[in-house]
Amino acid sequence: KQKLTVLYGSQTGQAEEIATQIHEDAVFNGYDVDLHCLKDAGKKFDISQITCAVFVCSTTGDGDPPENARKFLRTLSRKTLSKDHLSHLKYALLGLGDSNYSTFCGGPKKLERVLINLGAKQIHHSGFADDGTDMELVVEPWLEELWPALKKYFSNQDCEILNDKPEENSTKDENSDFAKLDKNVDCGQNKSVENLSKEIKNIEIMVTYKSKNDINTTTLQKSILLQESSLSLVELTLPPLFPLYLETFASNEVRPAIQHYQNDCPFPIASGSRTSGLIRKASVLTREDAVKRTIEICMEVENREQYMPGDAIAVCCKNPAQEVEWLINRLDLNEKADESLQLKVSVEAKKKSVPSFIPNIFTIREVFTSCLDIRAVVKKPLLRCLVEFTSDPGEKRQLEELCSRQGGDEYMKRIRENFISIIDIIAAFQSCKPTLEVLLQHLPRLQPRRYSVANYGSEFISFVFNVVHFPNEPSHLPDRKGICTGYLESLVEPMIKQKQVDPISISIFPTKSNDFALPGNLKTPIVMIGPGTGVSPFIGFLQQRREQIHSRTACNIGPAWLFFGCRHKERDFLFQSELESFIDGVLTKLCVAFSRDKVTENEPKYVQDSLTLHKNDIVKLLLEDKAVFFVCGDARNMAKDVRNCLINLIAIETNCDEDAAREKFSVVLAEKRYKEDIWT
Numbered sequence: 001k002q003k004l005t006v007l008y009g010s011q012t013g014q015a016e017e018i019a020t021q022i023h024e025d026a027v028f029n030g031y032d033v034d035l036h037c038l039k040d041a042g043k044k045f046d047i048s049q050i051t052c053a054v055f056v057c058s059t060t061g062d063g064d065p066p067e068n069a070r071k072f073l074r075t076l077s078r079k080t081l082s083k084d085h086l087s088h089l090k091y092a093l094l095g096l097g098d099s100n101y102s103t104f105c106g107g108p109k110k111l112e113r114v115l116i117n118l119g120a121k122q123i124h125h126s127g128f129a130d131d132g133t134d135m136e137l138v139v140e141p142w143l144e145e146l147w148p149a150l151k152k153y154f155s156n157q158d159c160e161i162l163n164d165k166p167e168e169n170s171t172k173d174e175n176s177d178f179a180k181l182d183k184n185v186d187c188g189q190n191k192s193v194e195n196l197s198k199e200i201k202n203i204e205i206m207v208t209y210k211s212k213n214d215i216n217t218t219t220l221q222k223s224i225l226l227q228e229s230s231l232s233l234v235e236l237t238l239p240p241l242f243p244l245y246l247e248t249f250a251s252n253e254v255r256p257a258i259q260h261y262q263n264d265c266p267f268p269i270a271s272g273s274r275t276s277g278l279i280r281k282a283s284v285l286t287r288e289d290a291v292k293r294t295i296e297i298c299m300e301v302e303n304r305e306q307y308m309p310g311d312a313i314a315v316c317c318k319n320p321a322q323e324v325e326w327l328i329n330r331l332d333l334n335e336k337a338d339e340s341l342q343l344k345v346s347v348e349a350k351k352k353s354v355p356s357f358i359p360n361i362f363t364i365r366e367v368f369t370s371c372l373d374i375r376a377v378v379k380k381p382l383l384r385c386l387v388e389f390t391s392d393p394g395e396k397r398q399l400e401e402l403c404s405r406q407g408g409d410e411y412m413k414r415i416r417e418n419f420i421s422i423i424d425i426i427a428a429f430q431s432c433k434p435t436l437e438v439l440l441q442h443l444p445r446l447q448p449r450r451y452s453v454a455n456y457g458s459e460f461i462s463f464v465f466n467v468v469h470f471p472n473e474p475s476h477l478p479d480r481k482g483i484c485t486g487y488l489e490s491l492v493e494p495m496i497k498q499k500q501v502d503p504i505s506i507s508i509f510p511t512k513s514n515d516f517a518l519p520g521n522l523k524t525p526i527v528m529i530g531p532g533t534g535v536s537p538f539i540g541f542l543q544q545r546r547e548q549i550h551s552r553t554a555c556n557i558g559p560a561w562l563f564f565g566c567r568h569k570e571r572d573f574l575f576q577s578e579l580e581s582f583i584d585g586v587l588t589k590l591c592v593a594f595s596r597d598k599v600t601e602n603e604p605k606y607v608q609d610s611l612t613l614h615k616n617d618i619v620k621l622l623l624e625d626k627a628v629f630f631v632c633g634d635a636r637n638m639a640k641d642v643r644n645c646l647i648n649l650i651a652i653e654t655n656c657d658e659d660a661a662r663e664k665f666s667v668v669l670a671e672k673r674y675k676e677d678i679w680t
């Protein structure tokens with residue numbers, strides 16, 4: 001058997017998940033394969049003994065490698081190592097990042113530089129996937145091409161080696177990443193299907209999207225999922241059908257009285273253990289006529305000190321009961337829904353194990369509610385599997401097309417771009433009826449959601465969120481809210497309406513964010529940019545700063561600026577009175593912008609406009625006064641716009657061209673003075 005090692009560095013689990021998938025595929029493809037985390041170098045694996053490795057590595061912080069990859073990188077970065085230290089190693093590398101951050105894929109790019117500098121040779125083009133747009137755009141073609149590349153390497157060890165020259169080890173690389181922010185796809189993305197006719201017939205047949213007990217009745221237009229595709233006459237290449245290896249059986253054991261959330265299986269992002277948070281107070285911060293509803297929750301927690309300003313609370317959420325019920329009914333599982341079940345691995349599947357986040361004894365309702373992400377976009381291996389559980393030949397063919405190599409564009413257009421989940425699929429494809437085991441094997445783990453800690457010093461912690469509302473789309477169940485924000489809102493609604501005063505318990509754990517914390521020295525100037533709910537960590541920062549100022553007399557205090565923006569001053573100016581109360585010495589300047597109020601020519605519309613209004617001070621703070629800049633909030637628009645705005649202001653104020661301004665900005669990045677806590 002050919003020996004392969006899959007190595008990963010992962011901060012929040014995505015790289016680990018992909019590495020695990022590669023490991024499974026490699027077993028399936030007949031390799032003798034091991035899977036290790038990079039942190040286990042020297043303990044569970046020895047890189048000097050590995051001849052062929054597949055690396056999957058993500059990015060965290062400001063373009064940094066994940067914590068569990070740092071020691072590996074440090075060890076291999078020692079100057080004493082010879083240039084051919086890894087010349088025995090052939091590798092393939094998949095990097096994960098998010099182009100909304102300033103340094104795209106900094107972690108895997110550093111890893112690759114180290115490998116190349118030590119003489120390792122690439123046998124497959126490196127892929128750099130972008131979580132900010134769609135990782136699958138890169139991950140999928142990269143994985144598809146990995147197997148032929150490995151086959152070629154193993155069949156002819158002198159195969160073409162893709163890289164020979166070590167890249168220059170300088171910050172230049174990061175600068176060019178920065179310039180390439182929008183060109184983050186390094187492989188495979190534009191592989192379009194030949195002969196794909198543009199003519200897609202839009203059959204306006206309506207199907208009934210209906211549960212047996214009429215919980216949720218709506219219609220689903222055929223136009224998105226069930227389109228007649230131009231591939232109907234094309235010969236298809238299907239992805240491999242992975243054997244089902246999980247089996248359920250009725251349990252004779254008694255279910256424990258207390259079931260732990262997801263079997264208490266650890267979350268990679270946790271910086272402390274999972275615990276109960278007792279919600280004591282919930283209030284709506286926005287006026288009724290605001291476009292988004294913002295809720296603040298105050299909660300009693302154990303180990304309050306683990307939740308400092310800049311940190312985040314991860315909330316372990318549950319899927320909406322209505323969707324769970326629908327799924328149970330649609331799969332004809334209602335009779336068994338509350339029975340105690342257990343899972344085992346079928347005898348043939350040697351190296352596999354049962355998912356550790358599923359409790360030892362569980363019910364179907366419980367796993368659908370708390371363990372599986374039933375809203376996850378369906379991936380091709382699941383679609384491939386669903387083909388086997390679909391009786392209607394027409395529907396079968398459509399599912400085959402969607403997961404086929406030839407149907408790459410169709411998959412993107414119809415599945416990924418519309419966030420099509422298993423629920424949407426089985427609602428549209430009426431003859432598709434997967435078993436429970438299919439879902440247990442293919443649906444990903446339901447992930448916790450993170451919210452910034454929005455206060456400091458008080459006995460309770462608070463956090464703030466907008467209730468996410470998905471517009472009614474023809475391909476989905478109507479009136480969908482965000483899984484976690486919808487869950488939290490439904491829990492606290494009675495409290496908001498003061499019908500219920502008893503505390504409400506939720507499952508939470510602390511997480512650290514990205515070195516996003518006040519500088520140790522009060523003298524260091526700070527600039528905080530946080531429109532909308534992005535302001536929440538800064539409320540904590542300012543409360544903490546107030547305490548620091550009060551406890552240190554006669555101390556030199558640096559300036560602190562805050563830029564806030566929202567739609568309407570009267571409707572969604574979050575924390576208005578509290579923010580204004582900081583202008584007594586804690587906050588030097590509060591700059592606000594209201595995008596939908598009638599603004600005159602000189603009034604700012606967005607935070608970028610406020611920055612521009614103060615360009616002189618801002619550029620001085622950024623370049624001369626060595627201020628630390630904090631940006632929190634929407635990644636896709638705001639964070640990018642703010643960054644571009646600052647580069648533009650640097651160019652104006654220092655009288656240089658855009659390239660030179662970028663260069664100056666990259667120095668700020670390298671000095672770790674530009675910190676982002678952003679989300680999509």
Ligand SMILES: Cc1cc2nc3c(=O)[nH]c(=O)nc-3n(C[C@H](O)[C@H](O)[C@H](O)COP(=O)(O)O)c2cc1C
Nearest residue numbers: 010011012013014015058059063097098101104105
């Ligand atoms: C706190 C934080 C900081 C991040 N910083 C960066 C960054 O600087 N550059 C980048 O390209 N991606 C960045 N990312 C994006 C992650 O690399 C990306 O979401 C990846 O898929 C995570 O993979 P993992 O779960 O294996 O860690 C960051 C993500 C988080 C949560």
